[in-house]
Amino acid sequence: MDSFSNPSASGGSSPPISQEDFMNQLKTQLAQAYAEEFLETVRGKCFDKCITKPGSSLSGGESSCVSRCVDRYIEATGIISRALFSSQR
Amino acid sequence: MDPSALSSPQMQQFINQEKEKAMLNEMVAKLTTVCWDKCVSGTPGSKFSSSESSCLSNCAQRYMDMSIIIMKRFQSMQ
Numbered sequence: 001m002d003s004f005s006n007p008s009a010s011g012g013s014s015p016p017i018s019q020e021d022f023m024n025q026l027k028t029q030l031a032q033a034y035a036e037e038f039l040e041t042v043r044g045k046c047f048d049k050c051i052t053k054p055g056s057s058l059s060g061g062e063s064s065c066v067s068r069c070v071d072r073y074i075e076a077t078g079i080i081s082r083a084l085f086s087s088q089r
Numbered sequence: 090m091d092p093s094a095l096s097s098p099q100m101q102q103f104i105n106q107e108k109e110k111a112m113l114n115e116m117v118a119k120l121t122t123v124c125w126d127k128c129v130s131g132t133p134g135s136k137f138s139s140s141e142s143s144c145l146s147n148c149a150q151r152y153m154d155m156s157i158i159i160m161k162r163f164q165s166m167q
Contacts, residue, residue, distance in 0.1 A: 017090050023103050030107060034114055041122060049133055069133040073125065076137075076145055080121045083149035 042073050124148035 017025075050065035051058070058066075094100060128144035129137075137145070 019090055019094050019097070019100065022090050023100075026107070030111070038118065041118065045122070045125060046133075049129075049131075065132055068135055071135075072129065072133040072137060073121070076125055076129070077117065077121045079137075079142060079145045080124060080149045081117050083146040084117065084120070084153065 038077075042070055045073060046070060120149050120152055123152070 046066050046069035049069055050062050124145050127148055128141055
């Protein structure tokens with residue numbers, strides 16, 4: 001991923017960065033990558049559910065369907081998460 | 090940061106933690122897409138019906154049960 005590459009790594013030495021800063025930057029970039037992946041999934045699922053015949057603009061019905069769809073998908077993620085990690089087996 | 094810091098115990102632990110987080114995240118994400126397809130029929134409403142919520146919850150747990158069966162079966166063939 002381009003966001004991981006060091007823009008100054010073209011022969012000169014990199015500016016000093018502490019190990020802690022490096023880890024924090026990596027965590028931030030990972031979080032951004034996860035968020036982008038999640039958004040991409042939601043876009044796909046909600047387009048399938050709500051925009052069955054694309055018209056020349058989004059109808060009010062389609063827009064509110066998309067809003068509800070996003071809410072439901074986030075809720076579904078929570079349900080799955082809890083089912084996996086809090087059930088006693 | 091000195092490149093040798095990448096192999097420090099602290100860095101290794103950090104990398105392992107992030108790897109684990111990434112694997113868990115991927116499992117939840119994958120299961121959510123699979124169970125969404127199985128359990129959420131038609132247009133999304135303003136809340137889930139109780140049958141949709143229990144379907145989602147059951148779906149995740151049955152998938153894990155199935156995973157264990159598959160692993161045991163596979164191991165019994167080694």
